Amino acid sequence: MLRRERTLGLTLLTCLLVLIFEDRIFANLGNPFHLVPVMAWLFFVILATAIGVVRHAEALSERLGEPFGTLVLTLSITGIEVMSITAVMLHGENNPALVRDTLFSVVMIIMGGMVGISLLLGALRHWELTFNLQGANAYLSVIIPLAAFSLILPDLTLSTAGPTLTGLQKVMVGGTAAGLYIIFLLIQTGRHRGYFSQPVEEEGAEETHAASDAPTTLHVLLLFCYIIPVVFLVEQFARPVDYVIETLGAPTTIGGILMAILVTTPEGIGGVRAAMNRRLQSSVNIFLGSVLATIGLTVPIMLAISSLLGLDLELGLEPANMLLLIVILAVSIVTFSSGRTHVLQGAVHFLIFIAFLILSYSG
Incomplete structure (x- = not known):
């Protein structure tokens, strides 16, 4: 067990070093030979820790079965996202576009890149x-209006200046997101x-790993032990990222x-x-559950x-990103409309993801 959980030890050691040597670690960010190693170190420790969250969530999913299994996974990752965004928003200067950029990036990375790679391979x-x-259609029927209300509607309202909402509009958007997500969970788990569930003809598909023999309570405990340090490290990771954005003129979406x-x-x-x-x-x-949980939970919490x-x-x-969002949602409707997928659909999703990356850096 100690060998399997060595990542947690590395994570806790990193947290301890940051707490003790905080001033020294973040004091010389103007030196690229100091900035790059610090960013790389924090990035890979956070990523490895998040993978540990997934490992224990998957172990719990094997005990619970579908759809509860993937629900545990998506809620765990979304919990990390919500707490991390909150921590970053409270750190230093307010970044009013952080929630929008993160939500949009999650949608494009998952529905473009990850769905594309999965379908291709x-x-x-x-x-x-x-x-x-029926399951895919249920996801999309909730994702599409929530994405439109959260990421497109603020550009079209006239009550406030810029891509923002009034207090009443925030209540409407946040309440709609939370309400639809709760109703969806009742449908999904009821x-x-x-x-x-997987169609009958695919039920014999092979599993990728053996089931864990550890107690369920141990997986739950370790799940939270991995989640909590991630939130702290993401807040620290925001410091060199903010420096890159503000000082070096990097795109604000980074x-x-x-x-x-x-x-x-x-x-x-x-x-x-x-x-x-x-x-x-x-x-x-x-994938679709993660996008739905991200919008359905992050939006009302961040608005509040x-x-x-x-x-x-x-x-x-912005207009270019709005077009990308509409395209990926429309393509997803086509992809998940027949119950079967093939290589062409994967290629389309992945190329839209490439377009997202290019436009993120070139405008």
């Missing part, structure tokens, strides 16, 4: 993959659980993109692995926190 290995059409990469990469590993083993429904549950603390919050996307 799965199709190259198995020609076609099947999933439960009378329509079968919508989120903070949101890096945050999104940190919280979505562990899920991506699990989703791609499931698709490679003919369990595309697990990938759908992980920003209102209570008097922080500025910009949610509306």
Whole structure:
């Protein structure tokens, strides 16, 4: 067990070093030979720790079965995201676009890059993959209006200047997001659980790893032991990122993109692995469930926190990003409309993701 959990030891050691030598670690960020190693060190420790969260969430998912298994995973990662964004928002100067950039980056990285890679690799290995059409449609039917209300509507309202919302509009958007997500959870874990299970013809798909023999309570305890240090380290990671953005003139979206990469990469590993083993429904549950949880939980929580603390919050996307969001949602409707996927669909999703990366840095 000590060997399996050595990542947690590295994470706790990193937290201790940052607490003791904070001034020395962040004192010379103007030197690129100091800045780059610090950013790389924190980034990879956070990523390794987040993968530890996924490992224990997957162990719990094996005990609980679908759809509860992937629900534990998505809620764990979304919890990290919400707490990390809150910590970063409270650190230093207010970044009003951080929530918007992170939400948009999560949508594009997951629905573009991760879905694309999963469909590509799965199709190259198995020609076609099947999933439960009703489950995918249930996800998209909630994701589409929530994405539109959260990331497009603020650009179209006239009550306030810029991509922002009035107090009443915040209540409407936040209440809609939270309400629809709660209703979705009741459907997913209640009378329509079968919508989120692998189709019968794929039930014999091989598993990727053996079930853990550790007690369930131990996995729950270790899950929280991994989550808490991640939030602290993300707040520290924001300091060199802020320096790069403010001092070196890097694109302001880099903070949101890096945050999104940190919280979505562990899920991506699990989703791609499931698709490679003919369990595309697990990938759908992980990827679409993560996007839904991100919008359904992050938006109302961030709206509430920003209102209570008097922080500025910009949610509306710029025109180019708005077009990318509409395209990826439209393509997802087509991809998940037949119950089967093939290599072309994976290529389309992945190329949209490449376009997102290029436009993020070139405008």
